[in-house]
Amino acid sequence: EQLRPAFVAGHSLGEFSALVVAGVLPFSDALRLVAIRGHLAATRGAQGAMAAIVGMSASDVEAAIRRALPEEGRVVVANDNGPGQVTIAGDEEGIRRVTEALAAGGARKVVPLRISAPFHFPAMGRIGDDLRSFMQTLRFREPVVPIVANISGLPHPNVSAIPDALVRHLSQRVEWLKSVRFMVERGASTFVEFGGGPVVNGLVKRIADVGLVNVTDNASVAKAIASLRAKAAAVRAR
Template sequence: MNALALVFPGQGSQRIGMGRDFWAQVPEARRFFEKGSESLGIDLARLCFEGPDELLTLTANAQPAIMAVSMAAFAALQCEGVKFDYVAGHSLGEYSALVAAGSLAFEDAIRVVRKRGEFMQEAVVPGAGAMAAILGLDKESVYTVCGEAASHGVVEVANLNGPGQVVIAGETKAVEHAIELAKQRGAKRAVRLQVSAPFHCSLMGPAGKRLAAVLQAVPIADPLVPLVNNVDAEFLMSREEIAGSLVRQVTSPVRWEDVVRKLVKEGVTLFLELGPGKVLTGLIKRIAPEVTALYAEDLSSLQVAINQAKALF
């Protein structure tokens, strides 16, 4: 039996102009921009469509902006009556997945995401932390590299994105040392990422504590469809598990490769990425080449995906 999983991208997928045609042509999608703007007191449509880039890339702005576009794409998909079986999201995308699953109200989720971005930005002094992509090394070797570089400070595995694609995060000196060690071990590439903070490592501890306090006041319902979480690559089926998982996610690696493998094991044959870009689509194709992975970042790519979904199911 074929199953469809909706997946939602995280930070880094933002670009000026994202979501414009959803906003212009799908009234249900436009409502997400309007509700988000009202909830945050900022003009999300203008931020997404006009930037400027330095404003859009700020963590506290990028996260709610990406979420608004993801939910606009979701609204456009729902208008076509497409049924889905599972949801998952990469880091920030997990909040979009929870909205799609009926677990979080969009207005609550976008406010939490804005706070989460602020907390993560404020957890580490600018310049004190860094992230790097290590390409072409297996994850065991990257863990070893982090262990060896730890004499220079905190450096940890942050994202397990797919075969030979691992991201590390930590204190700048330690990350730079780990980059050199990775190259010595034969990494094809080991490069600093243009990010404003070292996400998904223990340096984000203060952000996790602040986020926990915010989540306590947010109504969370049991998801209507199963969600596979980042932290454990396991199904979250109850509201009690969700808040704790979201707090742990801030300081824990995103186990994206394991998330995809879990969904494939459950019978997912079609993955559809909703939101700006196609980063997850590319990763899924590398992790599980036997499945179909599509993206919907605008109305034309959404139509292609809907046609394929109808052909498969």
């Protein structure tokens, strides 16, 4: 029996993996695209820092940013990962001022992140035209499975919208909370994470009461398939 996902989604850089899974790009092209994106960010992109904020909602963090740093756009919410888990991005001095204010103002934990560049940050949009030019050399195919986009929390409406969404992905926040809620509201009951560990499923667990399956190596693939087939059989038997 063939197993087919109802949706695919990737968190931040994981959106490029989702494009491969959905058949939009072959792995080799996606790898080239990620490499070019990283090179552009390192050589022409914004400089800055990022930090994870635990124990505050995105709206509370945004309010704290406005109080600590009146200059709009210096620090923004980069990832709305779920209830009480937010990532911010900005210039280094702005991040320092905001994280100090958050630590003193109710955040349970403030964790500076080791990053190569501050993505999902407005100033990173400066490399968008170069990234778009490179994507014009690639062939994007219609997805065989709906891809829930980071920037909207909704499926890409069509394949022609995907390159523009990937450009906006540089400078707009990851709407992971909205993405998970969208999929759950439309019947998703089990989330399968492919990666080195259950990091993204840890975020999903905070958002929704759903089944979680983690695939980290070849051995876990067979275990995951067996688990998913058992779940499907249980649903059919109801």
